[in-house]
Amino acid sequence: MTQEAHVTQGPLTTEAGAPVADNQNSETAGVGGPVLVQDQLLLEKLAHFNRERIPERVVHARGAAAYGTFTLTRDVSRWTRAKFLSEVGKQTETFLRFSTVAGNLGSADAVRDPRGFALKFYTEEGNYDLVGNNTPVFFIKDAIKFPDFIHTQKRDPYTGSQEADNVWDFWGLSPESTHQVTWLFGDRGIPASYRHLNGYGSHTYQWNNEAGEVFWVKYHFKTDQGIKNLTTEEAVRLSGVDPDSHQRDLREAIERGDFPSWTVQIQVMPADEAADYRFNPFDLTKVWPHEDYPPIEIGRLELNRNPENVFAEVEQSIFSPAHFVPGIGPSPDKMLQGRLFAYGDAHRYRVGVNADHLPVNRPRATEARTHSRDGSLYDGRHGGAKNYEPNSFGGPFQTDRPLWQPTAGFTAGTGSHEAPVHSEDTDFVQAGDLYRLMSEDERGRLIENLAGFISKVSRDEIAERAIANFRQADGDFGKRLEAAVQALRG
Structure with missing residues (x-):
């Protein structure tokens, strides 16, 4: 659904629609004299220019997005009553935003960082947002630690730079992060492009069917382009040559008709199996091993249309894991529970209380019917209708x-x-499993990447504590990492 562009022919006007006689010269008191306050075109343009930006996202500021189509390829009605998942072959319009996490809006794309994978389904029952990453796990398991974690990844309040001391001090004191850190410093820590990465819902979600039966579900989006990554050296070079590499690659691929796609899979756990499962199924630092719950293919996601205006559609787009539709809901995952509040609150602050009214965010296949009125960006859509419920009008x-x-x-x-x-919940078991799944070459690069960063810390105890976590994940992992760090620290 393409938005209509404004008419571009005819005289240039002010924002109020009055014709502009001269857009090259401001009004002055004679030739060479001071500028006059009565030049309202000048003041209007400067005032608007000063307000053209909104606060950037605290995390996931740097991103790119595209519209697409989700096609259901398997009958899933035994697990959910969601209408957009009700019939094989059914298609739903989508909007997918990729992003890095820690960098600001002007940072480079090719950096070692998780990638956001935020997907909006414009369903006939309202918008469903699935806000995930390119990793199936995360650094922490409780939202109360999220501000502390992000503070370690952002700029230090004294130096104004990201500091290795802060990063490794927190990770070393938070051993639950060991699994995700192993992912991050492995080969998949720097994807070659947004087209060559997998996406994951990461959290566990509830599906419920017409009979009221409950199932716990995890989402997987497997890239049909194949996984492709950059080495640290390749990423450093590319970041300098083309900081917009990932954004450019996605846009140009769609422009030439090379539409990227993902095979969509789910893992399904009957609700009565959760209590006795060997891992806490609602722990964001853990995966469900595939031998326990094999992925089931249910659909295909294709991106096939670029946004027409990056600010209007990418910067002002909002995603919230609290945007559910009938048949889908939250789980007791403590990180997810915190995000149910935090995402919507961030958008109300950053974009405005009526951000859902913007074209990219409003429902496409249905109509939003609420009694929320007024405030910034309100478009008057309700007219004179009553603004309370219940009412008899x-x-x-x-x-x-x-x-x-x-x-x-x-x-x-x-x-x-x-x-x-x-029964098998520890902070280290799955990090060790991941290490042992890697080839010898992959392990070597993982050790090199970790050692290069850990060696930058200023205090020995921070480095030793960080290495100890990886040693508990796998003895060989810790031994090789310790030797590599010692060699770099002299």
Whole structure:
């Protein structure tokens, strides 16, 4: 669905529509004299220019996006009643934004960093947002630690630069990060392009069917272009030569009709299996091994149209994991629970309280019917309709059917509880499994990448603590890393 461009023919006008006589020279008191306040075109242009930017995203600031189509290829009605997943062959318009995480809006694309994979489905029951990454896990398992973690990745309040001391101090003191750090410093830590990476929902989500049965689900988007990565040396060179490499690659591929696509898979766990599973199924630092819950192919995602205006459609696009549709809902994942609030709150601050009214964000296959009115960006869509519910004037009404099923099994008192520990839950077991899955060449590059960064810390105890976490994941991993760091630190 292409947005109509504004008419470009005819006289240039002010924002109020008055013709502009001279757009080359400001009004002055005579030739060479001072500029006059009465030149409202000048003041209008400068005032608007000063306000053309909105606050950049605190994380995921640097990104690119495209529109596309999701096609369902398997009957999944036994697991969910979501209408966009109701019929094999059904197609749903989508909008997918890729991003780096830690860098600011002006940073380079080819850096060692997770990649955001934020996908909006414009369904007939409202927009469904799946906000994930190119890794199936994350650094932490509880949202209360997220601000602390991001502060370590951003600029130090004293030096104004990212500091290895801060990064490794936090990771070393947070051993749950060991699995994701092993991913990040492996070969997939620097994708060659946005087309050559996998996407993951990362969190566990609830699916529920017409009978009210509950299933826990994880999403996988496997690139049909094949995985392709950059070495550290290749990335350093590319970042200097073409900081916009990933954005340019995605845009140009779509322009020439080489539409990137992903095979969509899910893992499905019946709800009654969660309590006794060997790993906490709601722990974002863990995966569900495929031998336990094999991925099931359900669809195909294709990107086939570029945005027409980057600011309007990419910068002002918003995604929230709280945007569910009937048949899909949250899980007890503590990171997901925090994000259900934080994402919407970030958008209300960054874009405006009515950001959902913008064309890229509003539903396409249905109509939003709310009583939320006024505030920044409000477009007057409600006219004079009543703004409360219930009312007897024909206003929208509640359905009395929740989008998702209640989550049972919680009987303890309130308090700051740690997540439940399952039989094989440790912070290191899956990081060790990942290391042992790698080829010898992959392990060598992983050690080199980690050692290069750890060697930059200023205090020995920070380096030793970081190495100790990897040693607990795998003895060989820790031994080789320790030797590599010692060699670099002299």
